[in-house]
Amino acid sequence: MAFVAVIDVVAGPAVGFLPLVSLGPAFAGLVGGWRRTALIGGLALVLCLALGWYDGLFPARRGLTALASVVGVTAAGLLAAVMRQRREAELAGVRSIAEVAQRVLLRPVPRRAGHLRVAVSYTSAVAEARIGGDLYEVVASPAGVRVIVGDVQGKGLDAVETAALVLGAFREAAHDEPDLRSVGARLERAADRELQGEKFVTAVLAEVGDGRRVTLLNYGHPPPVVVSPEGTVRFAEPPRNALPLGLGIHGGSGPEPYEAHFADGDQLLLYTDGVTEARDRTDRFYPLVERSVLLRDADPEAALEALRTDLVAHVEGPLHDDAAMLLLRYQRH
Template sequence: MGSVVVVDVVAGPAIGFLPMMALGPAFAGLIGNVRRSVVIGAVALALSLMLSIYNSQVDNRRGYTTLISVAGVAVAGVAATAMRKRREAELANVRSIAEAAQRVLLRPVPRSAGHLRAAVSYTSAVAEARIGGDLYEVVTSPTGVRVIVGDVQGKGLEAVETAAVVVGAFREAAYDEPDLMAVGKRLERALARHLLGEKFVTAVLAEVRERDGATLLNFGHPAPLVIRPDSSVHFAEPPERALPLGLDIEEGPAPEPHLVDFVPGDQMLFYTDGVSEARDRTNRFYPLDERGGLLKDPDPDAALAAVRLDLADHIGAQPHDDAAMLLLRYRDQ
């Protein structure tokens, strides 16, 4: 506003710079608080009045129009600031609710579960989001450590609600049921009461017993990556592909539990398709099986952080899908 005053005084009233005084209140409504907008609007109006008197325009139509315009923009700026601050407060409240929901739905996994160490990483496709349709959980049951990692079809609140149904059902079934097939059937029944239409959830369930390896049950989900102490890697593919949860396993190929060697020193990385199907600018998929070396850090959280950073570097932009990873390490005794 000071620049407008100087230019108007130097150039004279013939140039007509005075209406530009409204820029001050306009920008104040975008970046300031209500009090600041009121002060800037009042200052702009006062300066406009003084310049109108100085230019002998206060008694003509041009002067009146300028003063009315500046006053109108100042009032609009104050109103816009008040609305913006109210929306910012509402957004902060929604974020706090989302964070509370995250603590319930995707609570931190235990760092130690029996003879295993665990770490988890979650990256949302929406910059400001806290939760999405990817899910994970680790439960220590009477028969061993049981794990689920899954991905709900779709996005938004509906996907979050479905993820909550799956995680809630798994927490109960993982402790109560005698085997993974029974856990899977419990999840199917829970989803049958919740899902509508052709919605589904891909998931892989795992049970790790000491000295008995890992049993996997894969419902159409990307196969976990097994990393051996000598840095060799392979995907723990199921014997046959099966339908995801929610598509009625009675009418399609049911998953078959399969045993995977998992001994002290081994690692198993579970992930969602936000990792395996992430593409770079040349449309090349993320080569997860070539990144086993990134998981050598003694701290599993640091190891996952290295993979997460490498994944972000591969994409080179905001991810298009949520990406969850859960790392299990069989501790040396």
């Protein structure tokens, strides 16, 4: 508005810049509230009257047209500002509901469970998203600490509904069942009963007791990574591949439990494929094994945050898929 005023005074009324004063309330309606838009619109009206009087455009048609332009654009800006504020209020309400849903679906995991220190990281592929299809849970049961990390096929509300189904079944079974195979059987029955069509969930279950071993059950999920105190990294791969949860009706036997060495100082990283399949601009996958050195921090949460930051830096932009990571550090003292 100030620029238009200067040009109008310097160049004179022949240039015809006076109606451009209405750009002030137009932009105010896009970025400000209705009060600010009304204030800018009133200022634009006063400026238009002053410049029109200075240029001798009143009561000629050019002056009245410029005045009408300012009034019309101000009215439109006020309407746009009111509608935008209403949409922002509705969006804030939806986000608050989503945050509550996230706290119910993905509850904060305990920082300590038995001899384990626990840290979790969840990075959404959409900056505005609060919940998605990745899932995780840590349950302290009489048989030991039981953990699940999974990835639901698909996105959106359907994926959230499926994640809630699997987590609900796991939370109940983890307390009731005597061993990890029985927990997996409960999840299989729930998934086969509830999931329709081609929906499925890849998941890995883990159980850590008092021994120096971790028992794993893998339903078509990326194998966990075990990091020793010396920095040695190895994948805890299953003896054979198994179908994801929800595809049991297509035949095939379920997964067999297997064990991996897990003693004092060892770390177990469970993750979803959003981590290992994250690509940089040259289509190079994220080198999880090489970056595992970032997990040496004495604080598990700081270590996992360093890994998450490195993952985001590798992609150099928003992730193409949700990425969940859960770190278990065996620490007796």
